[in-house]
Amino acid sequence: MSTGGERTDRPRVCFLGAGTMAGAVIGGMLSAGWPADRITATHRRPEGRAAVAEKYGIEVTETSPEAVADADLVVVAVKPYAALDVLASVVEGLSPHTVVASLCAGITCAAMESALESTGRVQLARLSVVRVMPNTACLVRAGVSGISAGRHADEQALARVVEVMQTVGSTVEIPEAQQDALAAVSGSGGAYLALVAEAMIEAGVHQGLPRTVADDLVRQTFAGAAALLVEGEHPAVLREQVTSPAGSTAAAINALESAGVRAAFLSAIAAATERNRALGAPADESR
Numbered sequence: 001m002s003t004g005g006e007r008t009d010r011p012r013v014c015f016l017g018a019g020t021m022a023g024a025v026i027g028g029m030l031s032a033g034w035p036a037d038r039i040t041a042t043h044r045r046p047e048g049r050a051a052v053a054e055k056y057g058i059e060v061t062e063t064s065p066e067a068v069a070d071a072d073l074v075v076v077a078v079k080p081y082a083a084l085d086v087l088a089s090v091v092e093g094l095s096p097h098t099v100v101a102s103l104c105a106g107i108t109c110a111a112m113e114s115a116l117e118s119t120g121r122v123q124l125a126r127l128s129v130v131r132v133m134p135n136t137a138c139l140v141r142a143g144v145s146g147i148s149a150g151r152h153a154d155e156q157a158l159a160r161v162v163e164v165m166q167t168v169g170s171t172v173e174i175p176e177a178q179q180d181a182l183a184a185v186s187g188s189g190g191a192y193l194a195l196v197a198e199a200m201i202e203a204g205v206h207q208g209l210p211r212t213v214a215d216d217l218v219r220q221t222f223a224g225a226a227a228l229l230v231e232g233e234h235p236a237v238l239r240e241q242v243t244s245p246a247g248s249t250a251a252a253i254n255a256l257e258s259a260g261v262r263a264a265f266l267s268a269i270a271a272a273t274e275r276n277r278a279l280g281a282p283a284d285e286s287r
């Protein structure tokens, strides 16, 4: 998967948990030329370890202090409910120079810092902790990650995390209080757009288009619309450019507005923000 031109000064990154999100970041890093021998991961199931090692050509081990001993950056990438336990299970392998980042929805820097402080090991109590919220487009190096530094993370620690996440997309540094809303917009956003794409394909089929044609049309329409958005024009202007007075787009927009599409997005993003907050709450067993 490597494109060559690998740099040997890249930080060594160990992912704790190698599921969808870690896999997207690992895949993006490798395709950008990050040396495979500077990426490791852990997986709790032996068959999972074998599969991930085979897929990415990286070393995959059990989650243990030894797994993180050589890492410059340890990335917690398990489901939120397991994040603090997984971090606690590797503390013996962390050094004062290790940076710990978490991709886990809702898990605060303070919660991770407390987990490290509660080890009673003085040198870990001041470890750099960074909270990151990426999205799955990291796989194609088109992700966007919100990044917030914890109490002890200095510029150098932050730069280590930014180096990884900018390899797989863009980054935005935000106050940690905004992380739950950011996750609701960009962490989950790809799913909303995939749902709209799915609905548009079905609607095209409903109007008599062959499924493969509807599928191709929708994919390319999304790619084209994304390219125009990235150019920087305001979305309202892009919408107006397509909407002739009393034309067919106006008829469609009228139907969408009557169905409450804007209100639906307001509710959806509010629900996701609230859910992210709940995922970080200590008593939540459903995470």
Ligand SMILES: NC(=O)C1=CN([C@@H]2O[C@H](COP(=O)(O)OP(=O)(O)OC[C@H]3O[C@@H](n4cnc5c(N)ncnc54)[C@H](OP(=O)(O)O)[C@@H]3O)[C@@H](O)[C@H]2O)C=CC1
Residues within 6 Å of the ligand: 016, 017, 018, 019, 020, 021, 022, 042, 043, 044, 045, 048, 063, 077, 078, 079, 080, 082, 086, 103, 104, 105, 133, 134, 135, 136, 187, 188
């Ligand atoms: N998916 C997404 O789009 C995004 C996810 N995130 C965050 O990323 C994190 C991971 O989510 P996602 O990748 O979707 O989930 P996955 O279930 O795909 O991946 C989680 C991985 O962690 C593994 N795991 C669980 N416990 C342990 C353990 N003790 N040691 C090692 N590995 C363990 C799981 O193993 P097993 O297969 O055995 O269950 C699984 O492979 C979550 O906290 C989520 O909030 C953030 C942004 C976007």
Ligand SMILES: O=C(O)[C@@H]1CCC=N1
Residues within 6 Å of the ligand: 105, 183, 187, 188
């Ligand atoms: O659904 C989730 O919980 C995660 C957080 C952002 C995207 N997926």
